[in-house]
Amino acid sequence: MNTLVCIKRVPAASSAVTLTDDAMGVDTRHVGYTTSPHEECAVEAAVQLVETHGGTAAVLTVGPEDALEQLRDALAMGVRSAVHVVADSDAFGPADVARAVADVVGARAGSDDAVDLVLLGNDAADTGDFQVGIRLAYRLGWPVVTGVRSFQVIESAEGGRVAALGDGPDGVEHFDVPLPAVLTVKEGGITPRYPSLPGRIKAKKAPVENVTPGFEPAGSGRVRLHLPPEQPSQVQILGEGADAAPALVDVLEQIGVVGR
Structure with a gap:
């Protein structure tokens, strides 16, 4: 099993998100950077696959030179190797990112490093794009499952398969x-580990393969980002002690938790 995990350098917004003046991106003047939470879960899943089935796990990012920090974080978690497609991430739209990843996968085809499974985050934490995984699978001609909470690889004489679980409108799918195959992972079903100190030291010395895109990006075609209005929160005091029980039951019935 050779697994490739795609991650992205995104702003570490711990409070209200602020857009740039042109509304084309997140204002990063007063924040640090991190990896999208969905992708942290994807990295953890790749490391677990190596522990269970052997093989290798590699991490890839399409981004500026500073994105090396996020690659090092993934290496510290236990990923064996890293690929850095050095590019201006603002100039790359979802189709461009998918093309860059597909080029790396294609270059490894037929070798010992041929990729069996590509894991991505379900969507990026900064722009909310849900497209890269599907566009990548379309380019490769591979099956894709999105919104995966957990999965397992099943090996057999007929070839490997992936059994995946995700949330659907009527329950678990x-x-x-x-x-x-290509899977886009959603946080919640897989808990990322904390990198160990030896892992961090090893990650600082690990070689990273630098790749230059072989094409001019088309861009995202984005018109602007939009921040939804904040939802007001309300607190209602139902009562005190046993006197609050009838009102509590009424609330539970209203939200569909219990029925009469």
Whole structure:
């Protein structure tokens, strides 16, 4: 099993998000950077695959030179190797990112490093794009499952398969697809580990493969980003002690938790 995990350098917004004056991106003047939470779960899933099935786990990012920091973080978690497609991430739209990743996967085809599974975050934490995984799978001609909470690889004489679980409108959805495949991972079902001190030291010395895109990006075509209005919060005092029980039951019935 050779797994490739795609991550993105995003602003570490711990409070209200502020857009740039042109509304084309997140204002990063007063924040640091991190990896999207969905992608942290994808990295953890890749490391667990190596522990269970052997093989290798590599991490890839398409971004500026500073994105090396996020690659080092993934290496510290246990990923074996890293690929840095050095590019201006603001100039790359979802289709461009998918193309860059597909080029790396294609270059490894037929070798010992051939990719069996590509993991991505379900969407980026800064722009909310849900497109890269699907566009990548379309380029590769591989099956894709989005919004995956957890999954397992099933090996057999006929070839490997992936059994994945995700949230659907009517409950948990089950998917079974053959390898090679693309999965977009959603946080909640997989808990990322904290990098160990030896892992961080090793990650600082690990070599990173630098790749230059072989094409001019088309861009995202984005008109602007939009921040939804904040939802007001309300607190209602139902009562005190046992006197509050009838009012509590009424509330539970209104939200559909219990029925008469």
